[in-house]
Amino acid sequence: MAKVYISGVGITKFGRRKESLQTLMYEAYAHATTAQEPEFDAIFVGCMNPDEFVGDSNFATLIADHLGLYQTPSVRIDNAPASGSAAFEQAFFSVASGHYEKVLVLAGEKMSALPTSIATRILSKLIDKYERSTGATMPALAALVTRRYMHDYGLSREELALAAVKNHHNGTLNPYAQFQKEITVEDVLKSKMIADPLHLYDCASISDGACAVILTSSKTDVKVTGIGHATDFLSLQYRDSLTSFNATKVAAKRAYERAHRQPKDIDVAEVHDAFTILEIVNPEDLGFFKPGEGIAALIEGKTGLNGEIPINPSGGLKARGHPVGATGLAQICEIVWQLRGEAGKRQVPANIGLCHNIGGFVNNNIVTILESC
């Protein structure tokens, strides 16, 4: 198997953007590439639902055409909100197999053009048909998990808000983040109630944005050392645990084994905090903390920029924004910057980084480990 390295990475500012999705992808592509860039062997486009969000299908061809990459093979990967990391994973396989030597990964979504109720309906299709017939939305399922976690581990509503406060702080240091302002616990608790006990500021935003990453078999300073991927039952009601997610545990185990690493080896992680409860549960499922200890880790600053394992230095989905298809690749970009010492004011000391991207309601998860070399 060929070794796989990352060369250029690029990202757009996330938020409510006026430009088309292909224009955003071009912007990310322009950041990731140089004028001397040779041709790519293939393009992998991570995008969850351009058909419904922007009214375009055949999107892989549209992107190859828009970028002027005439005749280049191009394929779109839809893997729910794990489309970005799934496109990265498929691109990795294509280089690791020796079939290709240099490929372009693009990922993005444009969600803000539609009213929130329609965007909510589109996102609710990620949920099992019976469960969504009850009216369940993604925040509703997250609220069910949150309520049970609070009950089982004694998490208070104020403590949960600290996850949003922390990630908004990190977002103030990230020029690409949708939200670059500090918030307080009180701001979270007085924001609109979405699904009790989750308020608006507990939920990642509807956002637009795109990312680009170049994978190559030629040695660079960042190597992809392990990718793990796992699914779980589509229905929440089929699962044994409501406070831990098996798809994260299994994906992480596979990634750690392939990278020959353990949780204690990880210096920095970007995890999928689509809802504040996930900022606590994900680090537990990734093996950084024992079940229930994610609360103390958050309160004591262990997951802050100066903590023992900084989580979401970018601001995470909460502050960077969550254009669903883009998120997994945005996490890769952040970890590459952290490993290269290019993360500016949010830089942490790091040689080994981990990305954790969730598809669906925590049932199609991908964990990627990147290392300096």
Added chain:
Amino acid sequence: MQASTCTCGKIVALNRELCPNCGKSMTAIELGNDVVVLTYTTLYTVSEGFNAPIFLVLVELEQGAKLLCECKNENDLEIGRKGKIVVENEKYYFVGNMK
């Protein structure tokens, strides 16, 4: 209450052909409708086509099967609350027992 079991030990609410755990054919069974609330939420921001608020509960049936359904009465939203599942217009609802 309709449910499905598998020789692998998986049991799920409602009818289902293949086991989500092992892929074998499942057997349809009937469970009693006494249930207990595992967790709940009141949903205020709903999808297009639904009316807020929606009271949702995830309940545990016999043998550990779980069901997500609506709850008729806000006062029944409590972890550990015992009650029954009733069916109206082909939809399942949780109703708490008399206290």
